[in-house]
Amino acid sequence: MQTVIETQDLKSYYILDVFGKEKVVKAVDGVNIKIHQNEIYGIAGESGCGKTTLLRAIFGIIDPPLRLIGGKVLYHHDGQVYDLYALDPTERRSLRWKFVSYVPQGSMSVLNPVVKIKETFKDFLNSHLKGRTKEEYYELAKEHLKGLGLPPTILEAYPHQLSGGMRQRVTIALATLLKPKVIIADEPTTALDVVTQRGVIQLLKDIQSTYMNTIVLVTHDMGVHASLSTRIAVMYAGKIIEEAPTSKLFKNPKHPYTKFLINSLPRFGDKSRRTSAPGSPPSLAALPPGCSFHPRCPYCFEKCKVEVPPLREYEPDHKVACWLMEERIA
Numbered sequence: 001m002q003t004v005i006e007t008q009d010l011k012s013y014y015i016l017d018v019f020g021k022e023k024v025v026k027a028v029d030g031v032n033i034k035i036h037q038n039e040i041y042g043i044a045g046e047s048g049c050g051k052t053t054l055l056r057a058i059f060g061i062i063d064p065p066l067r068l069i070g071g072k073v074l075y076h077h078d079g080q081v082y083d084l085y086a087l088d089p090t091e092r093r094s095l096r097w098k099f100v101s102y103v104p105q106g107s108m109s110v111l112n113p114v115v116k117i118k119e120t121f122k123d124f125l126n127s128h129l130k131g132r133t134k135e136e137y138y139e140l141a142k143e144h145l146k147g148l149g150l151p152p153t154i155l156e157a158y159p160h161q162l163s164g165g166m167r168q169r170v171t172i173a174l175a176t177l178l179k180p181k182v183i184i185a186d187e188p189t190t191a192l193d194v195v196t197q198r199g200v201i202q203l204l205k206d207i208q209s210t211y212m213n214t215i216v217l218v219t220h221d222m223g224v225h226a227s228l229s230t231r232i233a234v235m236y237a238g239k240i241i242e243e244a245p246t247s248k249l250f251k252n253p254k255h256p257y258t259k260f261l262i263n264s265l266p267r268f269g270d271k272s273r274r275t276s277a278p279g280s281p282p283s284l285a286a287l288p289p290g291c292s293f294h295p296r297c298p299y300c301f302e303k304c305k306v307e308v309p310p311l312r313e314y315e316p317d318h319k320v321a322c323w324l325m326e327e328r329i330a
């Protein structure tokens with residue numbers, strides 16, 4: 001399995017000035033992941049656990065008040081390893097969109113509301129593939145949409161004339177224009193009804209199988225992960241607390257938090273009461289000592305309150321950060 005993107009002890013915090021006092025929000029706090037070629041790598045977790053910040057750090061958009069505190073993001077491309085934050089801005093820009101692209105949350109923010117879709121596509125192509133005529137850019141956009149099974153007529157529409165689902169598909173089409181090796185998608189199905197979600201999920205699946213590329217998918221919706229992701233990393237309070245292939249994670253979740261996430265999903269024909277994790281996630285500006293989940297964990301013991309559990313591989317391809325795992329082995 002070839003790695004395409006890797007993070008090494010990645011730390012990215014929001015440093016805020018609150019009435020003259022520094023407030024540090026540890027949104028990404030020591031993340032080590034290896035994303036493989038040709039997989040859909042899902043990142044799951046409750047709202048506010050740091051998923052979007054992790055994506056932004058992987059894509060290289062760390063703007064104040066967000067800061068890179070430590071660690072590395074490595075891109076593996078064409079037999080070379082690029083240390084993202086050691087590259088100069090020109091080199092970084094040349095990898096962006098060609099090697100890795102980003103579909104941010106909320107399709108309206110990407111599409112210019114006052115111009116037709118074709119102008120947004122033309123401007124994007126013009127900034128990356130210089131020296132072609134307007135008609136050639138329109139033609140490239142048309143061919144790309146056709147290739148993705150989307151009607152080229154949408155190029156003549158303004159964003160507000162399209163449905164939410166179609167706008168989201170247009171945003172995905174835009175991010176894949178240059179056939180990037182990795183597509184990062186942040187909550188691409190959120191705020192869409194279930195039927196429309198299905199269309200967006202199918203488009204992502206088709207893109208992945210047609211171009212054999214990698215998709216990094218953030219969603220808090222475990223149902224979407226179940227139908228789309230091949231491997232899942234579960235995030236809690238800025239850290240990855242479990243990572244496994246999707247079937248393993250759903251069949252045999254090991255971290256108590258993952259168990260809660262999976263058990264809260266409705267199941268067809270099962271009328272028993274669904275339980276979610278008790279309490280609420282901690283503030284990332286005031287994390288509890290030890291394991292951040294310990295105040296909500298029904299299995300918490302003394303060690304959990306003082307020491308942070310490392311993410312360890314307890315079974316092939318199945319990593320967990322939980323002291324219970326050590327207890328079971330001992």
Ligand SMILES: Nc1ncnc2c1ncn2[C@@H]1O[C@H](COP(=O)(O)OP(=O)(O)OP(=O)(O)O)[C@@H](O)[C@H]1O
Nearest residue numbers: 014025027046047048049050051052053054065284
């Ligand atoms: N611009 C910002 N300034 C200060 N704090 C921020 C900023 N953006 C996010 N945060 C904080 O960083 C933490 C992680 O946020 P992030 O958006 O990465 O989480 P998330 O898991 O993607 O949540 P959601 O699904 O709600 O977007 C949260 O506590 C959030 O309040």
